[in-house]
Amino acid sequence: MSTLPTPTPLNFDVLIVGSGLAGLSAALLFPQQYRVAILTKRAVREGSSGWAQGGIAAVWDKDDSFAAHVDDTLVAGAGLCDLKATQFVVEQAPQAIAWLQKLGVPFSEEDGQLHLTREGGHSARRIVHVTDATGAAVQRTLIEQVRQSPNITLFEHHTLVDLITTAKLPAAQRGAEGSNHCVGLYALDDETDEVLTFQAPHTILATGGAGKVYLYTTNPDTATGDGIAAAWRAGCSVQNMEFIQFHPTCLYHPHAKSFLISEAVRGEGGRLLLPDGTRFMPQHDARAELAPRDVVARAIDFEMKKAALTACTSTSRTSRWRLFKSTFPISMRAAWSWA
Numbered sequence: 229m230s231t232l233p234t235p236t237p238l239n240f241d242v243l244i245v246g247s248g249l250a251g252l253s254a255a256l257l258f259p260q261q262y263r264v265a266i267l268t269k270r271a272v273r274e275g276s277s278g279w280a281q282g283g284i285a286a287v288w289d290k291d292d293s294f295a296a297h298v299d300d301t302l303v304a305g306a307g308l309c310d311l312k313a314t315q316f317v318v319e320q321a322p323q324a325i326a327w328l329q330k331l332g333v334p335f336s337e338e339d340g341q342l343h344l345t346r347e348g349g350h351s352a353r354r355i356v357h358v359t360d361a362t363g364a365a366v367q368r369t370l371i372e373q374v375r376q377s378p379n380i381t382l383f384e385h386h387t388l389v390d391l392i393t394t395a396k397l398p399a400a401q402r403g404a405e406g407s408n409h410c411v412g413l414y415a416l417d418d419e420t421d422e423v424l425t426f427q428a429p430h431t432i433l434a435t436g437g438a439g440k441v442y443l444y445t446t447n448p449d450t451a452t453g454d455g456i457a458a459a460w461r462a463g464c465s466v467q468n469m470e471f472i473q474f475h476p477t478c479l480y481h482p483h484a485k486s487f488l489i490s491e492a493v494r495g496e497g498g499r500l501l502l503p504d505g506t507r508f509m510p511q512h513d514a515r516a517e518l519a520p521r522d523v524v525a526r527a528i529d530f531e532m533k534k535a536a537l538t539a540c541t542s543t544s545r546t547s548r549w550r551l552f553k554s555t556f557p558i559s560m561r562a563a564w565s566w567a
């Protein structure tokens with residue numbers, strides 16, 4: 229029996245490219261009367277979101293404050309953060325956590341309260357988490373919600389090729405609105421090898437970062453900056469490309485792909501050691517292992533180059549071993565399997 233060709237163009241009210249936490253949340257926040265399409269270039273779970281381990285920073289403890297969280301962020305951002313954006317994100321964080329809780333994300337708890345871990349650069353315990361697999365747990369919940377939403381259609385294995393802007397269309401098809409604007413996109417369907425035309429008055433690019441431009445990175449293979457490039461080709465201004473997400477601590481093994489040892493491991497007392505057992509962070513920064521990522525990464529790089537090392541070690545005090553196993557089961561399992 230022959231299958232019918234996919235009708236093209238595909239019409240929606242909103243197109244969202246990317247099925248990470250940004251794309252899935254955006255889709256769920258539209259009212260039900262909007263017909264929303266989510267396109268994603270691999271399976272729905274692939275991307276950075278599923279790899280996020282440590283958790284989400286939010287002022288939750290009664291002794292913590294927005295002012296302290298903003299200050300910590302500005303210090304960790306070495307004075308380069310946009311103050312208004314920082315304040316906005318910090319002040320919205322508790323509401324965002326409450327929304328995720330309402331959707332059913334099973335955040336780790338202790339004595340009936342959210343359990344908060346600590347990470348480098350933070351002066352207080354404010355990391356809400358689901359053991360050390362936070363991103364995967366949040367994404368799982370959002371995917372369930374998306375699948376239950378009749379107004380949202382998910383297109384897996386559909387890769388954005390380019391955005392369709394009115395300036396690229398023949399004059400007769402440009403419509404009445406004068407300025408150049410986006411009216412849809414072309415996407416490659418991996419299964420059929422066909423390029424499909426999707427149309428919508430609104431398109432959201434939630435295609436993640438470009439960390440994969442580096443040979444060694446904890447970022448997944450999907451982080452290739454496609455959406456940023458498509459936006460640039462469509463005439464959008466692009467900024468802050470020098471800021472690439474990175475982690476100072478990964479599991480080192482010649483045959484293992486770079487695997488993140490969560491930031492929160494240092495927050496819970498993990499120490500960085502040279503192969504002979506010497507702790508080195510206190511010589512580089514008064515905050516030692518709790519210094520922000522750039523400081524820790526520079527210190528590790530300095531020590532490794534000084535002694536021509538291929539790796540340094542992360543360890544913890546044995547009295548906290550049980551807490552480590554329950555808080556970081558994924559990191560511990562990965563470390564043991566390659567040990």
Ligand SMILES: Cc1cc2nc3c(=O)[nH]c(=O)nc-3n(C[C@H](O)[C@H](O)[C@H](O)COP(=O)(O)OP(=O)(O)OC[C@H]3O[C@@H](n4cnc5c(N)ncnc54)[C@H](O)[C@@H]3O)c2cc1C
Pocket residue numbers: 245246247248249250251267268269270272274275276277278279280281282283284285362363386387388389434435436437446447448450451454455473488
């Ligand atoms: C190992 C690791 C650990 C992390 N830990 C934390 C943490 O503890 N706390 C924290 O706050 N953040 C953490 N992060 C960062 C966090 O994961 C990201 O900031 C966040 O998940 C980004 O979400 P996103 O939806 O923007 O992007 P992503 O989750 O990367 O989603 C991008 C989506 O776009 C799709 N896509 C890309 N190009 C195309 C295309 N051309 N066509 C169609 N689809 C496309 C991808 O397939 C993917 O579905 C971590 C990141 C990594 C890699």
